[in-house]
Amino acid sequence: MTNSILRYEQPGSSVVYRFIDLMILCGVFLASMHLYGVPLDKDYLILLSVSLAIYSYLAESVQLYRSWRAGRFSHMLMHVATIHTVSFLLIVAGLFLLKEAESFSRLALVSWYLGGLMVLVLWRVSARAIKTWRRKRGLSLQQVAIIGLTPSGLALHNEIEQHFELGFNCIGFFDDRPPERVDDLPTESLLGSVEDAVEMARAGKLVKIYICLPMMAEKRIADIISRLGDTTSDVLIVPDFLFKNLMHARIGNVGSIDTISVFESPMFGFQSFYKRSFDILFSGTVLLLISPLLLMIAAAIKLTSKGPVLFRQDRYGLDGKRIGVYKFRSMKVMENGGAVTQAKRNDSRVTAVGAFLRRTSLDELPQFFNVLLGEMSVVGPRPHAVAHNEEYRKQVAYYMLRHKVRPGITGWAQINGWRGETDTLEKMEMRVKYDLDYIRNWSLFFDVRIVFKTVFKGFVDKNAY
Template sequence: MNKQTFRYTGHASSVIYRLIDLLILAAVFVVGVKLYDVTLNSKYALLLCAYLVCYSYLAESVQLYRSWRVGRFSRMLALLALVHTLAFLLVLAALFVFKQSEAFSRAVLVGWFVGSICTLVLWRCCAKMVKTVQRRRGLAMQKVAIIGATDSGFNLFREISNHPELGFECIGFFDDRAVERLPQGVQSHLCGGFNQAVELARSGELVKLYICLPMLAEQRVAQMITELGDTTVDVLLVPDFLMKNLMHGRIGNVGDVDTISVFESPGFGIQNFYKRSFDLAFSFTVLVAISPLLLCIALAVKLTSKGPVLFKQDRYGLDGRRIGVYKFRSMRTMDNGGKVVQATRNDSRITPVGAFLRRTSLDELPQFFNVLMGEMSVVGPRPHAVAHNEEYRKQVAFYMLRHKMRPGITGWAQINGWRGETDTLEKMEMRVKFDLDYIRNWSLLFDIKIILNTLIKGFVNKNAY
């Protein structure tokens, strides 16, 4: 895989939005208490904390902090008002249920509610104005391209060009037809054929590719989707007629132009929030509980063979970004180059302690630190060595889509027996099949089911050498 550029700044921006919102809500609350000359005691502090927790969960539930560069600002403000109002009403309901409402000033609560929503809306309007100016100057732009110089493609191009505040920079069209067959006005924006688009996607130059071909060209579209499955670019279909009632794909829009997602990470909004919250809580609890075991394993590795206790191997993480995955060293060699030989039965490189660690999967335990750092998840597609990725992405269809979700310590494929050495192509195909099935059907309950199955039957496996 060619070196990827860091494409997404939305995560950092959403964190800033969350922090500013919470600061505004807390600041307006404190100001209201001071203005009405009320003592800021522990009950008021507890009320504020309860509200902030309630607000945060509701905000994630409606994806308030997702990127709005392809949404509508007015809808974001409506969701903001809805979340603030619901959180406020839930807190009031709790006060009445526990008969604590008399302990609080009604003037403070009403003033806080009105003042908070006004301040939140005001700062978002200011932020939007700043972003609009930035994007009109060409800053914080995402590079996108259009496959198919069709009417729907030209409408999309015009929408992006006329609305720089969306934050997209469309580099042009990719079409395999002869120039003379293309509509007038498109030729000057032609960047090449479909193969050139695939190469740009593989190199990380593009964030999104919009396929604007007629739905009748399903074979050609299917071929394109298959080839783009070897990249980590977001692929979206732009239908040439309204398809909201015909397809189950997630519908999005760029201005007034509808799009249908084909390849996008399933982890966004409340889903990503719940999964990440679960990962943090679970991994921290496990690390605290097994800390004596980790110390014993570290001593056993250090005392029985020469070399470091931990082995850090390069793998591909979310969106194909390279990460370093930690394991207890189980071999005398530490392969991490362009060619990595998989462990086999009776492999001479494996130490006696390492053989036990690998059979019981105890060598994987340090990866909980990768989870805490946000590089991995407790459950997800297992990360493969870089050399194995480069080998199998050319042989297994949609192999690279495994990277649309954070890699996991355990996974759906592993508990179904597809772990260990992949000495045949069929074994890798089955592993990828289960990985993609997991990504398509992810839920928090699915993660818990996989963890429970791992505890029951996933640690010791006959295929783990």
């Protein structure tokens, strides 16, 4: 998971990378058809077209084609493998649901999946090997420098040193402070003053200059930027700890005035489209598959205790607006007022069937209807009762920022063990910490990852009762 809060650059070569991926998938598909003697009719062409559309959709949602100088190469390979696998599984699931699986060659499709996965990874590994070979010989290697021997500057330097594939050669630090004033930081890489860095930039010796100074040093940063304006070097500001704690920073503007968002949802533009379309497709498919299970649970509740099958409780949704969240009734009472008591171990209010439903999280299944209605998402911070929101928003810093996205059926906090009763303030603080971490780092791939982890470890939990 990346900790970046600003958008990655999309290099011109990203168009070529997209083209190569699609050609690989088409080429391996045709080769698989030929290998097993399968005629290429319109059904196979439709299947290929749908698969390419799904692959492209997922690839764009996780910024697969960002610059190779951004992020880790291992993460790129993991993204490629996951995207191709999810695309294939969705195609197989679709054929199964439409009862068309028997019309297609299983051997050819499996061969296409395995061959495509191998070639998609192989071409990237080969391209990286070529890039590394060139960079070790000083070709396509960018000379960079860091202004500010600070903790954030040192962290940046370490990242550059550890990841040679980024293609950066960091020559060292520049700082106006004398070595004796640099507290507990190594000074052997201190090459000179800021003016020395400016002179090197003017001489064309530096491609990029990173300014790693505290954001509170506004005048100093503005002066350095002004002096570097007389150079052709790329100038970048590395956020300090204050800036990195922002919700989802991005550059915007109001008229001619530039702005940086402080607390803002990551769901804007196409990101919102990706998130919502995933929610609709996933929840719709799940509801079709589990409809018999829903009827069985409803019958069990009705036959074993008095009261309605479903319970609708007020929660805070997107932007703190009230929504009604559906659950299978698991208690003898239905609290929805100003004071809601969380379920405890061996709670007498819980019915016999309800205890099983709560322990396995099956009581949450009706919330897929909330997802279809647009009130919730498949993945997001779990919604709390209104009474709990009003209590904890006064005690936990940034608590209400959980509501900058739609609440989810499952979430990053839940699969990391922070679910169930929050009988201490620390437990709620940890839940909020993970919720905000999810919002800062959201991507469609992150959602898919959480869903997979929920399937294998998120339903049953010792803290759910």
